């Protein structure tokens with residue numbers, strides 16, 4: 361089965377859980393690779409199986425090159441212990457990875473949890489990488505869309521996962537089913553600390569402060585259960601090069617890039633706080 365057919369089958373299984381992001385009406389059919397709403401707005405499934413709900417490209421700070429390095433780093437397993445904790449908290453049959461980037465997290469979760477996964481990101485280059493290569497089994501659906509206008513019906517999603525990405529709590533509240541859960545992952549204060557110390561050797565900005573993001577989340581939800589996960593991820597030269605090039609954090613140090621890459625790093629700290637909200 362090709363990717364258009366796999367995506368079509370996926371949408372057919374969940375047709376009533378989607379919603380047209382233009383007019384908010386239901387979709388009544390998906391036919392020959394086209395999704396059509398009650399008011400005749402139509403969205404084609406691209407060859408790579410992805411859906412494009414945004415017509416105008418939006419430039420993000422992540423270039424195609426950075427996304428390719430991020431893909432290399434994440435497929436090496438950097439997030440896996442954190443993702444294991446995330447899937448312990450999800451439920452149901454349609455789970456959104458909101459701000460999925462190049463899609464490694466979505467694919468990993470789809471292969472470790474029995475449910476259908478949608479990866480949504482505003483970046484077209486990110487979704488292009490997500491849809492590349494052989495079709496993963498089980499098959500996640502990738503789409504270019506905006507968190508501020510989710511193409512899902514009210515209560516259409518059984519869980520929402522939001523990893524190191526911006527959130528839109530109004531849209532999350534609208535689309536999440538009663539008894540569903542929202543899992544938000546934010547960087548811990550020591551996330552990538554060894555890299556920060558190389559970029560900011562004088563100590564300034566060498567630690568990250570996650571308080572503003574965490575407080576905004578807590579302000580919106582009365583009952584959030586937080587857990588922290590921390591581990592060291594071993595690096596080799598190739599992985600360190602990928603790490604250096606995948607994040608905007610190192611833009612400050614472009615003039616010292618060669619020296620930093622030459623010195624290398626043996627390991628890097630992964631630290632996350634995982635907030636879970638039950639609706």
Ligand SMILES: C[S@@+](CC[C@H](N)C(=O)[O-])C[C@H]1O[C@@H](n2cnc3c(N)ncnc32)[C@H](O)[C@@H]1O
Pocket residue numbers: 420422430458459460461462465480481482483486505506507508523524525526
């Ligand atoms: C730091 S990246 C994290 C990506 C991925 N979750 C990961 O951990 O690798 C943040 C992502 O949020 C996406 N993003 C930013 N604003 C968005 C919006 N309004 N709607 C959808 N995605 C958005 C960006 O394109 C980017 O891929």
Ligand SMILES: [Zn+2]
Pocket residue numbers: 380381382383384385397398399400401
């Ligand atoms: Zn419509």
